[in-house]
Amino acid sequence: MGQGLSAFQQFPYQIGTPITSYQGKSIWTLSNGTKKDDGSAVSIFTFDVKKNPTKLEVAKNGFKRAKTIRHPNFLTYLDGLETDTNIYIVTEPVTPLDESIEDIRKYENAISWGVYQITKALSFINNDVNLTHGNVNTTTVFVTKSGDWKLGGLELICDVRDMNPFLKQHGDQVPVKYKPPEVTKGQWSQVNTAPSYAIDSWMLGCLIYECYNGPMSKSEDVRDLSQIPKPVHQSYQKCFANKIENRLNPTKFLECPYFQNIFVETCVFLENITLKDNFEKETFFK
Numbered sequence: 001m002g003q004g005l006s007a008f009q010q011f012p013y014q015i016g017t018p019i020t021s022y023q024g025k026s027i028w029t030l031s032n033g034t035k036k037d038d039g040s041a042v043s044i045f046t047f048d049v050k051k052n053p054t055k056l057e058v059a060k061n062g063f064k065r066a067k068t069i070r071h072p073n074f075l076t077y078l079d080g081l082e083t084d085t086n087i088y089i090v091t092e093p094v095t096p097l098d099e100s101i102e103d104i105r106k107y108e109n110a111i112s113w114g115v116y117q118i119t120k121a122l123s124f125i126n127n128d129v130n131l132t133h134g135n136v137n138t139t140t141v142f143v144t145k146s147g148d149w150k151l152g153g154l155e156l157i158c159d160v161r162d163m164n165p166f167l168k169q170h171g172d173q174v175p176v177k178y179k180p181p182e183v184t185k186g187q188w189s190q191v192n193t194a195p196s197y198a199i200d201s202w203m204l205g206c207l208i209y210e211c212y213n214g215p216m217s218k219s220e221d222v223r224d225l226s227q228i229p230k231p232v233h234q235s236y237q238k239c240f241a242n243k244i245e246n247r248l249n250p251t252k253f254l255e256c257p258y259f260q261n262i263f264v265e266t267c268v269f270l271e272n273i274t275l276k277d278n279f280e281k282e283t284f285f286k
Contacts, residue, residue, distance in 0.1 A: 062155030073121035094142035109263035114149035126197035136203035205239030232258035
């Protein structure tokens with residue numbers, strides 16, 4: 001216990017007041033914080049071992065994944081600390097998407113840019129790393145001060161081909177309304193042989209629904225297309241294919257006409273501007 005206290009005293013960050021809107025939505029407490037030596041802003045996720053001992057394994061998996069998964073569309077890990085009583089994850093300063101989405105809706109095509117970024121994150125984790133996130137929703141997506149969407153909530157990431165995947169052991173962390181049918185019915189033999197993106201594709205569809213409609217009350221809500229932009233209808237519906245092998249791979253989703261708007265195209269160009277030659281830059285800015 002003394003060693004844990006000593007380690008925390010050397011922790012180079014000041015933890016501020018917890019963000020109340022995030023409480024009860026995760027095993028983590030989210031607080032704004034600052035770096036002690038220069039006052040720079042950070043976000044700090046804290047897990048209390050004593051308050052939630054049965055989820056210590058979940059928190060440790062989240063800590064491990066946060067340290068090891070490095071990708072521009074994932075929450076940027078800065079530092080961390082594990083003691084006898086707490087686990088701390090320090091990231092770039094962010095706000096939960098569910099707290100920001102109403103303001104984002106005011107700007108045309110801003111949601112499509114955010115969805116593009118989360119789809120890229122899933123394309124990476126599902127196809128390049130061959131893992132499943134398993135908990136994609138508005139409480140595990142975060143928004144930076146520059147308006148970029150970052151995927152967090154990494155504590156259930158696993159290989160669903162394992163005999164007893166982490167997502168099966170700790171599926172109670174995921175609200176039922178976001179779970180695809182094979183998960184709610186406990187059909188893990190199907191999950192074990194499904195593509196790594198099958199569960200995440202379903203959840204990506206739920207995320208899109210909530211971005212345009214607000215919180216789902218039940219899984220059947222996703223059938224209502226009235227507020228979903230028409231250019232994404234076909235891809236959106238493929239996310240919910242009953243045959244899990246027919247669900248849309250996030251890499252294919254990135255080809256959707258939904259992303260072919262000036263806002264997304266401008267953001268993508270600016271992201272890659274250092275790779276463009278002078279002719280491409282001049283053509284773009286004309």
